[in-house]
Amino acid sequence: MLPALTTLLVCQALGEAIVRLAGLPVPGPVLGMLILFVWLVRRGEVPEPLARTSAGLLENLSLLFVPAGTGVVLYLDLIASEWTAIVAALVVSTIATILVTAFVMSRLGPRG
Amino acid sequence: MKDELFQLWVYLSATPLAGLTATLVAYQIGTAIYRRSASNPIANPVLIAVVLLSLLLWTTGTPYRVYFEGAQFVHFLLGPATVALAVPLYRHFATIRKSAFAIAVSILAGSLTAILTSVGTAWLLGASKQTLLSLAPKSVTTPVAMGIAELIGGLPSLTAALVILTGILGAILATWTLNAAGIKDWRARGLGVGVAAHGIGTARAFQVNELAGAFASLAMGLNALATAILVPLLIRLLW
Numbered sequence: 001m002l003p004a005l006t007t008l009l010v011c012q013a014l015g016e017a018i019v020r021l022a023g024l025p026v027p028g029p030v031l032g033m034l035i036l037f038v039w040l041v042r043r044g045e046v047p048e049p050l051a052r053t054s055a056g057l058l059e060n061l062s063l064l065f066v067p068a069g070t071g072v073v074l075y076l077d078l079i080a081s082e083w084t085a086i087v088a089a090l091v092v093s094t095i096a097t098i099l100v101t102a103f104v105m106s107r108l109g110p111r112g
Numbered sequence: 113m114k115d116e117l118f119q120l121w122v123y124l125s126a127t128p129l130a131g132l133t134a135t136l137v138a139y140q141i142g143t144a145i146y147r148r149s150a151s152n153p154i155a156n157p158v159l160i161a162v163v164l165l166s167l168l169l170w171t172t173g174t175p176y177r178v179y180f181e182g183a184q185f186v187h188f189l190l191g192p193a194t195v196a197l198a199v200p201l202y203r204h205f206a207t208i209r210k211s212a213f214a215i216a217v218s219i220l221a222g223s224l225t226a227i228l229t230s231v232g233t234a235w236l237l238g239a240s241k242q243t244l245l246s247l248a249p250k251s252v253t254t255p256v257a258m259g260i261a262e263l264i265g266g267l268p269s270l271t272a273a274l275v276i277l278t279g280i281l282g283a284i285l286a287t288w289t290l291n292a293a294g295i296k297d298w299r300a301r302g303l304g305v306g307v308a309a310h311g312i313g314t315a316r317a318f319q320v321n322e323l324a325g326a327f328a329s330l331a332m333g334l335n336a337l338a339t340a341i342l343v344p345l346l347i348r349l350l351w
Contacts, residue, residue, distance in 0.1 A: 005192065008192040008195045008196055009191075009192055011195045011198075012191045012192055012194075012195050015195070025256070025259070025260075025337070025340035025341070026256065026336055026337055026340065027194075027253065027255040027256050027259075027336070028191070029190070029191040029192075029194035029195055030194060030253070030256075030333050030336055030337075032191070032194065032195040033194055033195050033196075033197050033198045033201070033329075033333060034198070034333075035195075035198075036195050036196075036198035036199075037198040037201055037202055040198060040199070040202040041202065041205065046199055046202060046203070050199065051199060053196070054196035054197075054198075054199040054200075055199075057189065057192065057193040057196045058193065058196055058197070058199075058200070058315075058318055058325070059318075061193055061311065061314065061315035061318065062139075062156075062157050062158050062312065062315040062316070062319075063135075063136075063139045063157075063161075063186060064186055064187065064189050064190045064193055064311075065158050065190070065276065065279065065311060065312050065315070066135050066138065066139055066158060066161045066162060066165065066183070066186065067135060067179075067180060067183035067184065067186055067187040068187060068190075068254060068272065068276055069158055069159075069161070069162040069276045069280070070135075070161075070162050070165045070166055070169070070176065070179065070183070071176060071180070071272065071273065071276075072162065072166075072273045072276055072277065073166045073169065073170070073176060074176055074269070074273070075269060075270055075272075075273040078267075078270055078273075079270075079273065079274075082234075082239050082240065082243050084237055085233070085234040085237035085238060085239035085243065086234065086239065086243065086247070086274070088233050088234070088237055089229075089230045089231075089233040089234035089237070089239070089247055090230065090250070090274065090277055090278055090281055091281065091285075092229055092230075092233045093225075093226055093229040093230035093233060093250075093251070093278075093308075094251075094278060094281050094282050094285055094308050094309065095285055095289050096225050096226075096229045097222050097225045097226040097229070097251060097304070097307055097308035098222075098282065098285070098286055098289050098290065098304040098305060098307075098308045098309075099289060099290075099293055099304070100221050100222050100225040101218050101219065101221060101222030101225070101300075101303050101304040101307045101308065101331070102218075102290055102293070102295045102297075102300040102301055102303060102304030103293065103295065103300075104214075104217055104218040104221045104222070105211075105214055105215065105218035105297070105299060105300035105303045105304070106295050106297050106300040108211075108213070108214035108217055108218065109211045109214040109215075109218075109297065109299055109300060110210055110211055110214075
């Protein structure tokens with residue numbers, strides 16, 4: 001687990017460093033994901049410990065959003081002041097986005 | 113006895129242990145309810161945990177800042193977990209490469225839809241300019257969304273809250289929406305959830321189907337890029 005966690009953190013740190021140095025509009029971890037991806041493609045396989053650690057992290061991915069999610073309580077007043085517009089915008093936009101993306105993909109993508 | 117309990121509470125609430133433990137316990141309760149409901153999307157574990165923790169903070173009068181001192185250890189893992197998304201992406205690389213063009217067009221269409229329908233709906237209902245600008249980047253992962261909001265003059269903290277709400281909403285609505293539209297392909301379903309509801313939607317996609325999860329991660333990453341470019345451009349055009 002430790003070597004795998006080190007790999008993940010090194011990729012994230014590289015991502016953060018490049019984003020800051022180059023002033024890119026993406027977050028460091030997203031670039032870190034790309035770095036790890038390129039490394040895996042060059043290597044041609046996923047090392048067993050990395051496979052296990054990443055599976056463990058991704059199985060509990062929802063948990064990681066809980067602290068930030070609880071922060072919503074700080075903005076309830078702000079949201080409450082325009083709640084009809086905000087709730088309607090979120091619901092309409094979320095449904096429309098899911099449908100448009102999935103529809104275009106199912107039309108253009110290969111069958112099967 | 114009551115006094116001792118109070119002393120104990122004073123001690124516990126001053127260390128990161130309380131916030132961390134409360135987060136894990138609340139999430140376990142959320143997961144247990146989610147499982148018992150046979151993975152019904154409305155029993156979203158993030159939503160349940162957030163409601164429980166908010167009630168706990170409110171009843172004990174604990175400031176969010178104090179809670180976060182403990183919860184930050186969980187929050188920190190979001191970075192390495194995002195990097196770890198490279199593993200399922202690599203496993204499905206052959207499938208992704210086969211439909212690279214379709215994926216690019218779908219994500220671009222979804223990204224535009226997310227921005228225009230959210231700002232459009234709120235504008236029709238008379239939302240303030242600040243709310244409109246804070247809503248525009250709501251479908252992408254929190255750090256990118258906050259950066260975009262800041263750049264265009266929105267309120268980054270409001271954007272962060274809207275991003276989380278969008279994610280929970282997407283995780284709840286995706287299964288019904290896609291079933292109602294008769295879209296069965298896991299690749300298309302994953303892309304839809306990933307574009308609309310970033311990491312929280314991706315987490316839900318992984319719970320339902322691994323291939324959908326891989327496509328959702330890809331969509332989340334590419335949509336962050338697309339939205340970071342599209343939102344400032346559209347704002348300049350519209351205002």
